[in-house]
Structure formats: structure tokens, C-alpha cells
Amino acid sequence: MRDLSSLEGGGKLPKTTELKFLNPDENPRIPVYRVLARNGHLLQGASPPSLDKTELLEMYHQMVTLNIMDTALNVAERQGLIPFYLTNFGEEATQIGSASAVKFEDFVFGQYRETGVLLWRGFRLEDFANQCFNNDLDGTKGRQMPVHYGSKEHNFMTISSTLATQMPQAAGAAYAMKMSKSENCVVCYFGEGTTSEGDAHAAFNFAAVLKCPVIFFCRNNGFAISTPASEQYSGDGVASRGAGYGIPSIRVDGNDVLAVYNVTKVAREICVSESRPVLIEAMTYRVGDHSTLVDSSGYRHADDVSTWDTRFNPITRFKKYLLDNDIWDEEREETFKQSVIRDVEDALRGAQERKYCNPTEMFTDVYNVMPKNLEKQHKEFKEHLQKYQHEYDLEKFHPDI
Ligand SMILES: Cc1ncc(C[n+]2csc(CCOP(=O)(O)OP(=O)(O)O)c2C)c(N)n1
Known part of the structure; x- marks a missing residue:
């Protein structure tokens, strides 16, 4: 006799006579995976990634560089030199931690707040500056707003600011990789606010059903412009959505670069070896305004921002770890920062002096x-x-x- 269990909707289902609704309020909250405590100490039972000193320092350097470049380009907008900017303050660990855990050949679909990922891939300070000044060396030829980068050489799809556009595209690109038997995966970044778009859910479903090797990386920074995450969805955040689609999911401390690295590395292994999507929800905080067009003091207390920065800043946390382990020192910190400031100033000056595209x-x-x-x-x-x-x-x- 033919087995008809598949007609019941996905395999053999258990039966019960108990009339009971599944109540998500009764589920325990999904825990946040961490490696480092706020003071930079290794948490008991946590395993740091097996990275050598040079690799750890490279991660730190890139986080600091991103922060310095962000500061300079934000000021450039305030001075009227560029028409728009959007910072990554507070999210340096989500970006560098994840970017460093995947391969260069893995293809990235970003939202717009993933500048650190492109920096990690070797996009130069001059490239960022030329794009933001929309000059003749801007790879997008002045057709895109600042921060809407794209680079074929860096396997980084050009940004579309229409939210969630990148998500079904990422699922499709991952499907194509699977069809061509590639050993790579796609990394798709998005904010928690973007999960309210229908495209996000179409992407999750397509990727899960078609078993596409894509890492869905949610930067949960607490806000979608002025809408706090608490008004964005009910239930247990973004990670809990994954289970409904049959996607392995995890929540990680997005301010702990080593935790983000570990989680992304394992996500990549699952993605490539099992050819299926994985969802990461990185809990972080948007320290800067949404963009230079919006003043966040209209909807949140300035005190919240400074308190967060003092307690959770991902750069400070990682620096403490490096100092405690004699990998870094204050003297080198000062020299390094001064040299990055000079490089950023040179890049901005160079970009400003050039003409626009014809x-x-x-x-x-x-x-x-x-x-x-x-x-x-x-x-x-x-x-x-x-x-x-x-x-x-x-x-x-x-x-x-
Ligand atoms: C389809 C669409 N709707 C609305 C907007 C306007 N918009 C731009 S950014 C944004 C908030 C997105 O928040 P989130 O995804 O959490 O990312 P974050 O900016 O916090 O990094 C909104 C509503 C848009 N760009 N596209």
C-alpha cells in the first residue's frame, strides 16, 4: 500500500487528543551566544576562535579604521561636502566578525550598513571616499547615493536602498551557486526592521525549500529609523522566525566580535556542507543617527546612547581582550589611530579634488x-x-x- 503520510503536510505527524494551542509566550527566549564578557574577559566555558595574534589584530585594526572613516565622512556631510552619509557606529563587531569568518569568494548582498564588510574585503579608503563624493572614480559613476557601494572585484553586490530587495536576490544567487556545484555560499545582511517586508519572508521560504546555501545575517540594532524593534514584531525577535521556515537559527551578541566570528564560521560550514540556509540574529545597537537625514534625539534619549556606548561598545570590549592578552598596547594604539586619520584625510581630500563623471x-x-x-x-x-x-x-x- 502506498505511504500517504506526505499528504499530511511534511512527513508523519504525531497525534494527540489534548486540545492545546502552542503558546509562544510559554517558550523560553532564545539565548544570546557570547564569548567575551563586557570587561573583555573570556567567559567561563567559552571557546575563543583559533586565530593567531596577527589575525586578531587585523580584525581590531579594521574595526577602528571603520570607526575613524565613519566619523570623517559623517563630518564631511555636515560640512556640505557630500549629500548624505550613514554611519556604522556600534555595529563594527557584527560586520568585521562576520566578514572575517567567510571566504572572499562567498558573495555578499548587503543592505547599506555593512561598510565594514567591504572594508574587510579590501575596498580601499579611496574607493569609499570616491563613491561618497560621487566623483569620476566612483565605481557607480555618480548614479548611486553615497554609501550605496558595489564592487564586482570584491564579490559585493551593489546596494539598493529599497528594503529587502537584496534578500530574494541572495536566495536566488545561492541557488545558482548550488546548481553550479560551487563550494561557496552567499551572505545576506539586513536589519531587523527589514524583516517586516514581504520580500524577507519570500527569501526565507525560497531558500529553505530550495535548500540554498545562504547565510541570512540580521543586524538587530534595535531601530528601523525611529521605530524601535519592540514595535516591529511580536514574538521572540528574528531568530525565532527561522524555525518556522525550517532554517537553523542562532542569536549572538553582536557587540562581541569573537562570538560573531564563531557563529558565522559554523553557519558557513552548515550552509556549504548541508546546502541549506542559516539565520543569524546579531544583537547590537545603532549608536549613530539612522542617517544624516534624521536626528535620533527626537525619538530616543541621548543618555541611552552614551550609556550603551560606555557599557557595550564592541571596539572597547575587543581592545580590553587584546590588552589583557598582551596582543596590543596603548602606545601602538595611538600611532595606529594617527596613521589611519592621516590616510582617511588623504582619501577624502583626493576624492574632493576630482571632477564628477561626465x-x-x-x-x-x-x-x-x-x-x-x-x-x-x-x-x-x-x-x-x-x-x-x-x-x-x-x-x-x-x-x-
Ligand atoms: C521598501 C522600503 N520601505 C521603506 C524604506 C525607508 N527606510 C529606509 S531605511 C529604513 C529602516 C530600516 O531599518 P532596519 O532594516 O532595521 O535597518 P537599519 O537602518 O536599522 O540598519 C526605512 C524604513 C525603504 N528604503 N524601502
Whole structure:
């Protein structure tokens, strides 16, 4: 006789006569995996990653560099030098911890607050500055807002600020990797606010059903602009969603770089060896404003931010660990910071001195062969610029019109 258990919806189901709703309020909260205590000491029973001193220092250097670059570009926006910026303050460990635990060949789909991931992959300070100044060396040719980076050479998909766009794309890219028998995976970053988008759930479901090797990495920084996470969803945060889709899930302290590293490393192993998605919810805090367009003092106390920074700052925690283990010292810290500040200033100055891309670039790169209607517009635009050149500040643009 044929086994009809699959008709019951996914395998043989246990039966009961007890009429009882599953009440999620009765479930224990998902714990937060940690390695380091707030004072930088190893927690009892925790295993630090097997990384040597050079690797640990590289992680620390990148976290500090990200912080310094963020400060400088944020100021550049305040000075009117760039039109927009968005910092990563407080989230340095989520980014560097996860970026350092995957392979360069693994493909990244970011949201927009993952600058540290690209920094880890070798995108240079000049590259960040050129993009934010939207000059002629900006890889996106001035077509994207600042911080909407993308780089084929760094296996980093160009950012779309329309929330959750990247998530089904990441599932699809992971499916393609699986089809081509690649030994790599996709890493897809998103904020907790973005999980309210339908696309997030479509992505989880596609990835789970089609068994796509993608790490869904949620940066839970507590806010979606002014909406606190407590008003974003009910239930136990984002990690609890994974189980419903059949995705192995974990919650990690996003301010503990070693914990984030450990979790991401294991996530990658599961992803690649079992060819299935994994969900990580990294608990952190958005120290900066959402972006330079919004002042967060309108919806949260400035005291909360400074208290958080004193108690949970991921850079301070990691530094304490490095100092305690004689891997780093205050003298080197000062020299290192001064040299990064100089490099960042040089990169910003260099970017500011350059011209913008030629405006006619807006017609290129969309089609392999430009269609007739676009060719016509392109020609008209060039004629317009010639005729009315005195109306525009064309000096600021690259001259090849
Ligand atoms: C589809 C869509 N809706 C709304 C917005 C406006 N918006 C931009 S960022 C943002 C908050 C996202 O929060 P979260 O995903 O938690 O990421 P975070 O900014 O905190 O890193 C919103 C609502 C958008 N860009 N796209």
C-alpha cells in the first residue's frame, strides 16, 4: 500500500487528543551566544576562535579604521561636502566578525550598513571616499547615493536602498551557486526592521525549500529609523522566525566580535556542507543617527546612547581582550589611530579634488547596445549641454562630452 503520510503536510505527524494551542509566550527566549564578557574577559566555558595574534589584530585594526572613516565622512556631510552619509557606529563587531569568518569568494548582498564588510574585503579608503563624493572614480559613476557601494572585484553586490530587495536576490544567487556545484555560499545582511517586508519572508521560504546555501545575517540594532524593534514584531525577535521556515537559527551578541566570528564560521560550514540556509540574529545597537537625514534625539534619549556606548561598545570590549592578552598596547594604539586619520584625510581630500563623471554617462551601461530611442535622447542631451553650457557649472564635470 502506498505511504500517504506526505499528504499530511511534511512527513508523519504525531497525534494527540489534548486540545492545546502552542503558546509562544510559554517558550523560553532564545539565548544570546557570547564569548567575551563586557570587561573583555573570556567567559567561563567559552571557546575563543583559533586565530593567531596577527589575525586578531587585523580584525581590531579594521574595526577602528571603520570607526575613524565613519566619523570623517559623517563630518564631511555636515560640512556640505557630500549629500548624505550613514554611519556604522556600534555595529563594527557584527560586520568585521562576520566578514572575517567567510571566504572572499562567498558573495555578499548587503543592505547599506555593512561598510565594514567591504572594508574587510579590501575596498580601499579611496574607493569609499570616491563613491561618497560621487566623483569620476566612483565605481557607480555618480548614479548611486553615497554609501550605496558595489564592487564586482570584491564579490559585493551593489546596494539598493529599497528594503529587502537584496534578500530574494541572495536566495536566488545561492541557488545558482548550488546548481553550479560551487563550494561557496552567499551572505545576506539586513536589519531587523527589514524583516517586516514581504520580500524577507519570500527569501526565507525560497531558500529553505530550495535548500540554498545562504547565510541570512540580521543586524538587530534595535531601530528601523525611529521605530524601535519592540514595535516591529511580536514574538521572540528574528531568530525565532527561522524555525518556522525550517532554517537553523542562532542569536549572538553582536557587540562581541569573537562570538560573531564563531557563529558565522559554523553557519558557513552548515550552509556549504548541508546546502541549506542559516539565520543569524546579531544583537547590537545603532549608536549613530539612522542617517544624516534624521536626528535620533527626537525619538530616543541621548543618555541611552552614551550609556550603551560606555557599557557595550564592541571596539572597547575587543581592545580590553587584546590588552589583557598582551596582543596590543596603548602606545601602538595611538600611532595606529594617527596613521589611519592621516590616510582617511588623504582619501577624502583626493576624492574632493576630482571632477564628477561626465553627465552623459547616465546613458551608458544599461544596455549592451543602446536602443534607438535612448540614442536619440543621448544626442539631444549633448546638443542641449553645448547650447546652454553657460547655464551649467560644467567645470565640475569630466570634460569628455
Ligand atoms: C521598501 C522600503 N520601505 C521603506 C524604506 C525607508 N527606510 C529606509 S531605511 C529604513 C529602516 C530600516 O531599518 P532596519 O532594516 O532595521 O535597518 P537599519 O537602518 O536599522 O540598519 C526605512 C524604513 C525603504 N528604503 N524601502
